[in-house]
Amino acid sequence: MADTRTIEIEVLRYNPEKDLEPHFQSFQVPFTHDTSVLQGLQYIKDRLDGSLTFRWSCRMAICGSCGKMVNGRPELSCHTFLRDYFPGKVRIEPLNHFPVLRDLVIDQTDFFEAKLPSIKPYLQPKEEKPLSEGTYLQTPKQLQDYYQYSQCINCLLCYAACPQYGLKQEFTGPAALALLHRYNADSRDRGWNERAELLNAEKGVWGCTLVGYCSEVCPKHVDPAHAINQNKVNSTMDYFGLRKLLMPRGGT
Amino acid sequence: MAQVRAYVRPMAGWWRRNPYFVRYMIREGSSVFLAIYAVILLAGLFRLAQGPAAWDAWRAALASPVSLVFHWLALLTVGYHAYTWWKVAPKTAPDLRWGNRPLPELVITAGGWAATIGASVLVYVLVRWL
Amino acid sequence: MKRSHEPIFWSLFGAGGVLSALVAPVLIFITGIIAPIGVWMPHEALDYPRVLGFAQHWFGKLLILAVISLFLFHAVHRIYHGLHDLGVHAGTGAMIAAYGSALAGTLITAYLLIAVGFG
Numbered sequence: 001m002a003d004t005r006t007i008e009i010e011v012l013r014y015n016p017e018k019d020l021e022p023h024f025q026s027f028q029v030p031f032t033h034d035t036s037v038l039q040g041l042q043y044i045k046d047r048l049d050g051s052l053t054f055r056w057s058c059r060m061a062i063c064g065s066c067g068k069m070v071n072g073r074p075e076l077s078c079h080t081f082l083r084d085y086f087p088g089k090v091r092i093e094p095l096n097h098f099p100v101l102r103d104l105v106i107d108q109t110d111f112f113e114a115k116l117p118s119i120k121p122y123l124q125p126k127e128e129k130p131l132s133e134g135t136y137l138q139t140p141k142q143l144q145d146y147y148q149y150s151q152c153i154n155c156l157l158c159y160a161a162c163p164q165y166g167l168k169q170e171f172t173g174p175a176a177l178a179l180l181h182r183y184n185a186d187s188r189d190r191g192w193n194e195r196a197e198l199l200n201a202e203k204g205v206w207g208c209t210l211v212g213y214c215s216e217v218c219p220k221h222v223d224p225a226h227a228i229n230q231n232k233v234n235s236t237m238d239y240f241g242l243r244k245l246l247m248p249r250g251g252t
Numbered sequence: 253m254a255q256v257r258a259y260v261r262p263m264a265g266w267w268r269r270n271p272y273f274v275r276y277m278i279r280e281g282s283s284v285f286l287a288i289y290a291v292i293l294l295a296g297l298f299r300l301a302q303g304p305a306a307w308d309a310w311r312a313a314l315a316s317p318v319s320l321v322f323h324w325l326a327l328l329t330v331g332y333h334a335y336t337w338w339k340v341a342p343k344t345a346p347d348l349r350w351g352n353r354p355l356p357e358l359v360i361t362a363g364g365w366a367a368t369i370g371a372s373v374l375v376y377v378l379v380r381w382l
Numbered sequence: 383m384k385r386s387h388e389p390i391f392w393s394l395f396g397a398g399g400v401l402s403a404l405v406a407p408v409l410i411f412i413t414g415i416i417a418p419i420g421v422w423m424p425h426e427a428l429d430y431p432r433v434l435g436f437a438q439h440w441f442g443k444l445l446i447l448a449v450i451s452l453f454l455f456h457a458v459h460r461i462y463h464g465l466h467d468l469g470v471h472a473g474t475g476a477m478i479a480a481y482g483s484a485l486a487g488t489l490i491t492a493y494l495l496i497a498v499g500f501g
Contacts, residue, residue: 016257072270099258107258144354145347163273166263167466197383206388209463210340211276229343232392239389264469280467283460286402289410290453294487294494296413297446300437301497304430311428315418323414330406337403344396364403372408379412379427 004030007082008089009040011052014100022100024091025049031082037090038066038077041104054104061219064155068104069093074160074217095156097166111156115172118198119180124191142187149182149227151220158214158224164207171207172198174214174224181227200238205231279336282329289326338364391459391481398456401448409449438501450491454484 009029014022027048029040038056045052054077056066061079068077071091082090098106129136158174159165165173172180180199183189198204208228215225237243267273292314299310313319341364342348342357349355416423426432436442462480465472 014259016259022259022261096261099260101256101258141352144349148347163263163266163467166266167469197385200385201383202386202388203383204386206386206392209280209467210343211273212340212343213270213272213276215343216272223343225340226343226347229340230346232389233344235386236389236393239385239387267467277464277467280460280464283457283464286406286453287457287461289406289414290450290457290487293409293413293446293453294450294491297437297450297491297494297498300430300433301494307430307433311418314414320415320418323410326414327407327410330402330410333399334403334407337399368404368407371404375405375408376412380423 004032005086006030007040007086009037009044009082010089010091011041011044011104012093012100013052013103015051016102026089029082031086033083035082036078037068037070037075037080037082037092040082040090041077041092052104053102062153064153067095067155067157067160069096069160074157076155076157076219079219095160097160097162098156106156108156110169111154111159111173111176115176116154116179118172119176119183120191120195121179121183123183123186123189124194125188126190136188138187145187146182146185149178149185149222152179152182152222153220155219157217157219158222161211161213161217163211163213164209168207170203172203174208174218174228175222177205177208177231178222178224178227181231184231196238199231200235205229205235208232278329279333282333285322285326285329286333288322289330334368335365338368391455394452394455394484395459398452398454398459401452402456405449406453434498435501437495437498440500443495447488447491447495451484451488454487455481458484 006028008026010024010026012022013019013025027044029043029048031040036059038059041052041054041056045054054066054068056078057063058065059078061076064076066077067074069075069092070077070080071085071088074095077092092104094100094104094106098108098110101107125136152175154175156175158178162171162174165171177199180195184192184195200206205228208225210225210229212225215223218224234243237246267277296307296310299306314323338361342360345360347354348359412423413428417425417428437446458480462472462477465476
């Protein structure tokens with residue numbers, strides 16, 4: 001094809017069975033106008049070095065699997081295009097702030113097994129509603145109150161972006177705290193008190209210093225910085241005993 | 253999973269690796285200039301309490317080259333603080349709406365900058381003429 | 383899980399942040415640049431009797447106390463958390479030093495505002 005060009009892709013390699021430390025390896029990869037960074041990685045694996053290991057799935061920015069650092073910025077590799085880096089080189093590394101298991105694969109267990117369950121990511125209604133009573137009803141405005149925060153695809157770009165998570169793993173982090181807000185803001189939920197202990201703790205909202213990079217990199221525009229910092233106000237009101245006074249639904 | 257020797261990358265120098273973080277550190281660093289300025293004002297109050305000669309000595313010190321350089325730097329960094337403060341202020345507010353439509357964050361931000369300009373003009377006028 | 387006491391310090395930080403965002407640039411400009419040089423601000427504007435009169439007035443005292451105290455609380459909060467960003471493990475000692483110095487500055491200011499007298 002006449003419009004095929006070649007770009008250098010520099011990938012971080014790490015084999016835990018052989019390497020003490022990661023190192024970079026460069027490849028020359030052909031690309032056209034619509035070749036994504038992910039497709040570049042797939043070309044390397046298919047044609048140049050079958051040992052290159054990386055996560056991916058849907059190729060359309062909805063599964064959250066393919067997050068990588070591309071030239072120092074957290075990106076979904078299926079959602080980022082080689083044409084935008086040419087003629088410079090593309091440096092691909094595993095998402096920051098997570099342990100590297102192999103090549104571009106990170107250990108995600110802290111998020112999926114610790115952070116996510118800790119915020120109680122399920123509706124806690126006032127009473128169990130029997131099926132015979134039908135579905136919950138919600139107005140468009142009630143949906144709007146939490147919809148944005150429900151769009152998270154758990155891609156972990158925000159954790160790679162958050163220096164506070166990088167400096168202290170105990171911090172619950174952007175996506176989990178945004179999801180916490182998603183449930184508190186849902187009209188069907190009455191779980192504020194259940195989630196308050198975590199929210200009000202140092203590892204809750206108070207671990208955040210509003211760097212704001214999480215919201216910058218989020219591919220779904222969830223705006224976790226907004227979710228967290230709104231709740232600094234809520235946590236402060238709760239601290240001074242004002243929350244029950246001022247909040248609707250009696251503070252839940 | 254089976255025991256894997258996972259590699260943990262060091263955080264040292266993290267903020268130097270991304271322009272976004274450099275700007276964040278400048279924003280945070282503006283507080284050093286603000287703190288020193290507050291102490292300068294406190295020193296001025298102390299000299300004021302000591303009488304006219306002491307007060308005039310404080311004023312004279314402010315005209316020194318070191319002081320002028322400091323205050324220019326302070327103006328730049330604290331100005332950057334003010335700029336970023338209003339830029340992030342909407343993040344602490346709940347989702348805003350005008351009727352049914354979401355209100356852009358720029359409304360709060362622009363309001364903040366307008367308040368700063370207004371307050372600045374007011375302070376200048378009061379100091380100059382009141 | 384311990385409830386964080388950050389709300390106290392964050393509230394002071396926020397109040398100082400708003401006040402400094404509003405008036406710190408112009409105050410720095412006036413007291414630190416144009417008044418000392420004498421450009422756009424006559425030398426007499428910061429003369430002793432005028433400033434003393436301001437400091438003796440109850441409203442002047444309120445403004446001076448708010449500016450010095452809140453600027454200090456805002457700054458020490460950022461500096462304290464900034465140490466963590468720089469990789470310095472700042473413990474309880476650093477916290478006491480930071481907020482303690484802001485408190486000390488506040489108390490000294492209050493004392494001096496009484497010392498200058500009442501108009």
